[in-house]
Amino acid sequence: MLDADLKTQLKAYLEKVTHPIELVASLDDSAKSQELSELLEDIASLSDQVSVSRTGTDPRKPSFAINRAGTDVGVRFAGIPLGHEFTSLVLALLQVGGHPSKAAPELLEQVRNLEGEFRFETFMSLSCHSCPDTVQALNLMSVVNPNIKHVAIDGALFQDEVNERQVMAVPTVFLNGEPFDQGRMDIEQIVARLDTGAAKRDAEKIKAKKPFDVLVVGGGPAGAAAAIYAARKGIRTGVAAERFGGQVLDTMAIENFISIAYTEGPKLAASLEQHVREYDVDVMNMQRAEKLVAPADPNGLFEVQLANGATLKSKTVILSTGARWRNMNVPGEQEYRNKGVTYCPHCDGPLFKGKRVAVIGGGNSGVEAAIDLAGIVGHVTLLEFDGKLRADEVLQRKLRSLHNVTIIVNAQTTEVQGDGKKVTGLSYTDRSSGQSRQVELEGVFVQIGLLPNTDWLKGTLKLSPRGEIEVDARGETSIPGVFAAGDATTVPYKQIVIAMGEGAKASLSAFDHLIRMPVVEAEAAAA
Structure with missing residues (x-):
């Protein structure tokens, strides 16, 4: 065996x-x-x-x-x-x-x-x-x-x-x-x-923590790199993460991380956390940030308020909160989430063996999902809003070679339908003719990109129309002393290797900011 x-x-x-x-x-x-x-x-x-x-x-x-x-x-x-x-x-x-x-x-x-x-x-x-x-x-x-x-x-x-x-x-x-x-x-x-009683005890422990020199909010690749670079400078470093590893935990195969031919998301996330914990970094996992408060004094302390009621203080902050799967925002999607609507073909595909499913999205993620599912389910219908698929040509050729896949372009999904317990179909509008059509199926796999996790920062610092944190070439935001890195920012190309580099850059910039603070005021801020 x-x-x-x-x-x-x-x-x-x-x-x-x-x-x-x-x-x-x-x-x-x-x-x-x-x-x-x-x-x-x-x-x-x-x-x-x-x-x-x-x-x-x-x-x-x-x-x-x-x-x-x-x-x-x-x-x-x-x-x-x-x-x-x-x-x-x-x-x-x-x-x-x-x-x-x-x-x-x-x-x-x-x-x-x-x-x-x-x-x-x-x-x-x-x-x-x-x-x-x-x-x-x-x-x-x-x-x-x-x-x-x-x-x-x-x-x-x-x-x-x-x-x-x-x-x-x-x-x-x-x-x-x-x-x-x-x-x-x-x-x-x-x-x-x-x-x-765990949340209350955690909050009390966090309230008692001394101010940090650098506080990293987020524990994905960008946050991990930022924490390591900060800790190596010998400064007091903390990481507050809703889940350490971030979106990497939901990633299957990783084949473009330079020097490592192949790995998988959970394995990489575990390595990131292990590396961070080898340094003197205060890792606070399962902590969701809800508000960033800038000091009235430019050399004062920033505050990050957490969902459990505790507040962390720091001289500088690095925001690396990453992104999440984009929802279709149509009737029935939330009602049937995990009842037929899902976002992970690798995880949930085997549960739909022999059944009919749809994949929403014609980019690389959507086409790869359709290819994988075609080997498990009875039939795959891929719906793409645009007039053509946007995936790499090699993936498109593979997809079109599969006998149990139907490709529909110019399709705007309008509703997920069900019987109250599970998905039974979906409706879409043919954008070419304006006609409404229905597809009977048992599962809907949504693969339409990402949204930055920045809702909690609205009104605090400058965000792009897409909700991304605007950063300059040094990773600094519109608030001096606050830096950002990774998928939550305006930096193009959301890739693990880019996020890590941006995290390191933001950390070096934060350190540069710290050493330029007036000594007397910096010492007062730490008191």
Whole structure:
């Protein structure tokens, strides 16, 4: 089941197991059960600490539990956790086997102190690059706290249950049988949902922080680069991020990051955070900025007010809040979001196997999505507002070669339709004739570009008509001492490598601003 290289790597990991673990399988006569049986045998052959039992009674077949022998510590997988979930499998083996997690000790203690019974179920897909974070977080929580149980379910393998429970996006998490949340979640986000007093405690800690020399707002590539460059100057640096990694977390394949032929968004985001934390940087994750207040005195302190009520102060600020997927803003879009309307073909595509879907957008992202989906779904209808596709010609040729794809240009989507529970179709206007037309389908994948995350800055500094932060050649905004970088700015070409360069530039400019502040006033500002 596993090739020689994977076996060698896994064997090395399993040497870290300190407690015997048992793989308890629930199987039937299906081919998938045979595959799972072979996988579990391969794992057990690599360590004397691992054994296999086929005595499981879980009604989901194939499935298996990873149990720490003689205890109630364990996690479950319904399906065969390969693809993006292979890492989740390896981590589960290590953690159930007693190898300590790298999560912050105070966070693990917070998990241990959660009171109540928590039964989590996560529906995921093996092609989803957002799912492993959620699966791994809940697996770890179930190892740390015996009152927490978790099963990760491959939605593509249990399609009847997916349909019955109206799962139309992954990851989708249920808690004690009721919907809990959808989309990528890390352990901090989940614990914050369960521990109702966490936000208040975080706010009190933040209020007590001393002013920073440089405060970076946003934790994507631009923010990470800005923080590293600032910290290397030996100045007090902080990062307030709504989610560290930003939009990179939602990116699948990255093949144009110079010197790295191929990587994936979550992996790059993890590397960015690890690099930042190697420096003396105060990283404040899960903190949403709501207001920027400039000082009355040009050499005073800026204030960044957070959603939890706390306020951070700093001599300079670097804004790197990135961008988000653009919505169609048509009736039905929000009503059926994650009920057929989705923005990630890699994550949610397997849930629409054999069904009819639409892709909105004819740029590179839209055409790539249509190509990927055509190999999974029954039929793809691509709708483009313009009179022609805007994707690279090589992608267009590939798209036109596919037998189950219909391309419609001059199409203005006007409504997403549904039956109250899920999408059933959409309406569009033919811009050539003015006629209204309908398409019956079960899914709508929106791929029409990005919007800058700058709504909270309106009326504070100068924004372009598109809502982007206007910056000069040094990355400075219309307010001296406030700099900006990345996809939230007017800098053209929204690319990771450009965002990183702009983040470094903004940080160097902020440092230059600091050293030019009058010494007496600068010291007073820090007091």
